[in-house]
Amino acid sequence: MNSVYRCEECSSEISALEAETKEKELTAKLENCYRNDTVALEQLLAESTDFHINHFLILIIKWLLITSWGREKGLENVVLPEETLERKVVFCRQYLSALDVLDPGLSHNRGLTLWELYSAHTFLINKRFQEERLSPVKFLDGLKESLDMVNQAAWCLQFNPENTSEYKVRQLATTAQENLKKTIQFFSTVLPVPSQ
Numbered sequence: 001m002n003s004v005y006r007c008e009e010c011s012s013e014i015s016a017l018e019a020e021t022k023e024k025e026l027t028a029k030l031e032n033c034y035r036n037d038t039v040a041l042e043q044l045l046a047e048s049t050d051f052h053i054n055h056f057l058i059l060i061i062k063w064l065l066i067t068s069w070g071r072e073k074g075l076e077n078v079v080l081p082e083e084t085l086e087r088k089v090v091f092c093r094q095y096l097s098a099l100d101v102l103d104p105g106l107s108h109n110r111g112l113t114l115w116e117l118y119s120a121h122t123f124l125i126n127k128r129f130q131e132e133r134l135s136p137v138k139f140l141d142g143l144k145e146s147l148d149m150v151n152q153a154a155w156c157l158q159f160n161p162e163n164t165s166e167y168k169v170r171q172l173a174t175t176a177q178e179n180l181k182k183t184i185q186f187f188s189t190v191l192p193v194p195s196q
Helices: 016-031 038-047 056-068 082-102 108-130 136-156 165-190
Strands: 004-006 013-015
Touching: 004 016, 013 016, 016 038, 016 056, 038 056, 056 082, 056 108, 082 108, 108 136, 108 165, 136 165
Parallel strands: none
Antiparallel strands: 004 013
C-alpha cells in the first residue's frame, strides 16, 4: 500500500497507512457514541477536520444528527435553536448531494432524508413567518420548496411495505402534500400578484 491521499483543498498528503489509521480511530470513536448523543456526535464531527465532508464516516455522523435533531425526546424542533435546525438543513442537503453520486434515483435513504429536510425547513419558515421575520412572499416560496421536498419523499418511499417506518413516513408525506397544497393555494389567492 504505497498510495498517497491528497487533500483537494490544501494539497497536503498522507500515506494510505495513515489514512487507514485515521479511519479506524474515527470508527472507534463513533462506535463509542450513542446514536442519539448529539453533543458527542457534534464534537466528533468538529474534531474530524481531516476528512472530506462526503467521507462515509462523516456522512454517518451527519445521518445520526439528521435523524436525532427534531425526533428524539428533548431534541424536538420546538426546543432546538434555529442554528441547529439550519445545520440540519445543510447536512440534509449535503447528504442528498452525496446520494446523487453514490445512490442516484429512488431509494428509501433519499426519501427519509427529504422528509427530514422538509421537517426542519418547514418548521423554520413557519416559525419565522409567525414571528414576522419572513415576508408572506418568501413564506410562500418556502412552502413551495417544502411541497417539492414532500413530493419527492413520497415518490421515493412509494415501494416500501406497509409494516415499515418508511411506509409510515410516506403516509405523513402524503398528508403534508395535501396540507401544503391548501396553504399554498390560500396564500396565492391573498397575496398581490407582482407587476411585470
